Amino acid sequence: MRIEHVAIWxxxxxxxxxxxxxxxxxxxxDLYHNPIKKxxxxxxxxxDGARLEIMERADIQTGHPGDSLGWAHIAFSVGSKEKVEELTTRLVQDGYACTNGPRITGDGYYESVVxxxxxxxxxxTE
Structure with missing residues (x-):
C-alpha cells in the first residue's frame, strides 16, 4: 500500500x-475544469512519482491561520545538505519566507522550512 496523492485547496x-x-x-x-461545480x-x-493535487473553487477561500489540527507540512528530500541550502537560498532570494533553518533537527534531519x-x-530535507 502507498499513498496515491495528497490534495490541497x-x-x-x-x-x-x-x-x-x-x-x-x-x-x-492539463487543467481539469468542472464548470458545474466551478x-x-x-x-x-x-x-519519484509522488503526486500533489492542487484544487481551487470560488467558494473556498479561507484557511486556518497559524497552527491548527490537520496537515502540518509537506516535505521534499533533495539529497544533500548543500542542496537544502541552495534551494532555501534561492527561495529566500525570490521572496519566499524561510521560517526555520537550515539546521539539524532534534530527530536528526537536516532541513529548512519555507x-x-x-x-x-x-x-x-537532506
Missing part, C-alpha cells in the same frame, strides 16, 4: 502550479 491555482514546477520540478497534467485542479507529479505562495509549510 488553494486560492491561486496558477501561481501555486508555477511555484511547484519552478522550485520542485513538478510535471503537471472546480479546477492540477495533479503535480514529482520525480512557505509556499499561500503560506503552506514545506520542509526541505
Amino acid at each position: 488553494v486560492k491561486d491555482i496558477e501561481k501555486m502550479r508555477q511555484f511547484y514546477q519552478t522550485y520542485f520540478n513538478a510535471s503537471v497534467n 472546480f479546477n485542479s492540477y495533479f503535480l507529479t514529482f520525480t 512557505e509556499d505562495p499561500e503560506k503552506n509549510l514545506i520542509e526541505i
